[in-house]
Amino acid sequence: xxxxxKKTMIVFSxxxxxxxxxxxxxxxxxxxxxxxxxxxxxxxxxxxxxxxKQKTKGKTVLQQMFGHMMPRxxxxxxxxxxxxxxxxxxxxxxVMRQQNVSSIEELMATAQEQGVKMIAxxxxxxxxxxxxxxxxxxxxxxxxxxxxxxxxDANVNLFI
Amino acid sequence: xxxxxKKTMIVFSxxxxxxxxxxxxxxxxxxxxxxxxxxxxxxxxxxxxxxxKQKTKGKTVLQQMFGHMMPRxxxxxxxxxxxxxxxxxxxxxxVMRQQNVSSIEELMATAQEQGVKMIAxxxxxxxxxxxxxxxxxxxxxxxxxxxxxxxxDANVNLFI
Amino acid sequence: xxxxxKKTMIVFSxxxxxxxxxxxxxxxxxxxxxxxxxxxxxxxxxxxxxxxKQKTKGKTVLQQMFGHMMPRxxxxxxxxxxxxxxxxxxxxxxVMRQQNVSSIEELMATAQEQGVKMIAxxxxxxxxxxxxxxxxxxxxxxxxxxxxxxxxDANVNLFI
Numbered sequence: 001x002x003x004x005x006k007k008t009m010i011v012f013s014x015x016x017x018x019x020x021x022x023x024x025x026x027x028x029x030x031x032x033x034x035x036x037x038x039x040x041x042x043x044x045x046x047x048x049x050x051x052x053k054q055k056t057k058g059k060t061v062l063q064q065m066f067g068h069m070m071p072r073x074x075x076x077x078x079x080x081x082x083x084x085x086x087x088x089x090x091x092x093x094x095v096m097r098q099q100n101v102s103s104i105e106e107l108m109a110t111a112q113e114q115g116v117k118m119i120a121x122x123x124x125x126x127x128x129x130x131x132x133x134x135x136x137x138x139x140x141x142x143x144x145x146x147x148x149x150x151x152x153d154a155n156v157n158l159f160i
Numbered sequence: 161x162x163x164x165x166k167k168t169m170i171v172f173s174x175x176x177x178x179x180x181x182x183x184x185x186x187x188x189x190x191x192x193x194x195x196x197x198x199x200x201x202x203x204x205x206x207x208x209x210x211x212x213k214q215k216t217k218g219k220t221v222l223q224q225m226f227g228h229m230m231p232r233x234x235x236x237x238x239x240x241x242x243x244x245x246x247x248x249x250x251x252x253x254x255v256m257r258q259q260n261v262s263s264i265e266e267l268m269a270t271a272q273e274q275g276v277k278m279i280a281x282x283x284x285x286x287x288x289x290x291x292x293x294x295x296x297x298x299x300x301x302x303x304x305x306x307x308x309x310x311x312x313d314a315n316v317n318l319f320i
Numbered sequence: 321x322x323x324x325x326k327k328t329m330i331v332f333s334x335x336x337x338x339x340x341x342x343x344x345x346x347x348x349x350x351x352x353x354x355x356x357x358x359x360x361x362x363x364x365x366x367x368x369x370x371x372x373k374q375k376t377k378g379k380t381v382l383q384q385m386f387g388h389m390m391p392r393x394x395x396x397x398x399x400x401x402x403x404x405x406x407x408x409x410x411x412x413x414x415v416m417r418q419q420n421v422s423s424i425e426e427l428m429a430t431a432q433e434q435g436v437k438m439i440a441x442x443x444x445x446x447x448x449x450x451x452x453x454x455x456x457x458x459x460x461x462x463x464x465x466x467x468x469x470x471x472x473d474a475n476v477n478l479f480i
Contacts (some may be wrong), residue, residue, distance in 0.1 A: 024283070029308055034308075127415050143348075188465055
């Protein structure tokens with residue numbers, strides 16, 4: 001039977017606004033005592049990248065190219081609308097600060113402190129050529145079967 | 161236990177096609193007797209704006225800029241594909257009329273008549289600088305905790 | 321009561337990466353014994369088109385235009401990011417091959433072999449002017465009420 005204390009989210013999108021929405025929901029649910037699992041896949045993995053370039057081994061040329069072009073971490077994510085070549089995210093950050101809304105970095109930290117489980121999708125990591133050493137600490141690494149297991153135990157499952 | 165008579169949708173996207181999809185699902189479920197809650201957040205709030213510019217107080221310069229650039233109401237929403245500078249939505253409206261599919265304005269009205277609960281996310285309103293007087297009548301105003309409460313009682317929860 | 325053996329997905333998006341994600345989840349769930357229903361609507365219908373132009377009757381000029389501009393089948397879908405005028409999807413296919421990840425065509429075939437139910441949304445077909453003879457074999461044709469019925473019986477319902 002569905003357990004009202006579990007939630008899962010697939011974070012497919014790597015856009016700042018969508019990742020923000022995911023983290024706000026995750027933190028809200030965790031604050032209410034829910035167990036939350038965030039499964040980061042495809043572009044969503046970019047939110048988990050370390051801001052600095054990390055040394056990696058065994059990437060193909062294509063994977064190096066992908067790795068080079070995709071944003072490194074929350075600070076480089078773009079908006080799905082009104083991005084304006086990167087000015088949009090800066091403006092949104094400024095408004096969020098003015099309105100006392102936590103920044104994406106703070107929301108990520110809070111989520112980890114509250115025990116939100118963050119899983120990086122290993123199949124997507126392979127396709128995009130992202131290595132574990134490029135991603136932030138505190139993650140788990142798993143595939144779609146793990147996601148489905150978590151979703152079966154949860155009562156709210158979102159694809160973001 | 162999940163109750164088969166409740167549905168929730170987070171309407172994050174403000175694109176005409178996605179808002180249409182959300183409203184079609186909401187109206188379909190409401191017609192079958194379900195209680196439906198639509199939680200409008202981020203760009204989705206634009207679907208709730210009044211078409212005419214409203215007088216507002218207390219907006220920062222940035223919020224005024226955002227408010228100026230974002231579409232005012234369903235009539236100004238763009239398509240996620242084939243927008244063609246605004247021609248796409250006109251063409252889609254024309255085809256929908258030809259096919260006897262309700263327009264977005266009619267779907268909104270039907271949803272409200274059928275008692276679909278529409279909640280505007282107050283945190284997003286703060287970030288985007290949208291004031292209550294700029295939005296249509298008949299809305300509720302609440303945050304993520306209210307959404308999560310509704311989602312816990314529902315058996316279908318979508319993020320659109 | 322929600323049955324842990326059923327899943328539904330609305331495939332609204334017609335982007336290669338999102339359709340891939342949907343198929344990976346569908347195949348994963350089907351492999352675990354779940355009954356999976358994929359409801360293709362709006363741009364998602366493009367993933368179901370036959371690659372070759374089919375003769376059709378009764379399309380309006382607008383519907384012919386839409387049909388002409390939208391991608392025909394999985395091989396023509398674009399990426400939501402880094403599309404680079406069609407080079408992106410080719411690069412992604414190449415990396416997927418290198419990493420032994422199934423192609424979208426293989427994932428579609430596997431899904432059909434595993435009995436994943438694929439429904440084409442008839443209302444969207446009308447709006448976009450897509451005829452049954454333009455779509456692949458093995459589909460069912462239905463509307464939102466059928467989707468909602470399936471979602472009521474499922475324990476995981478995603479909007480992709």
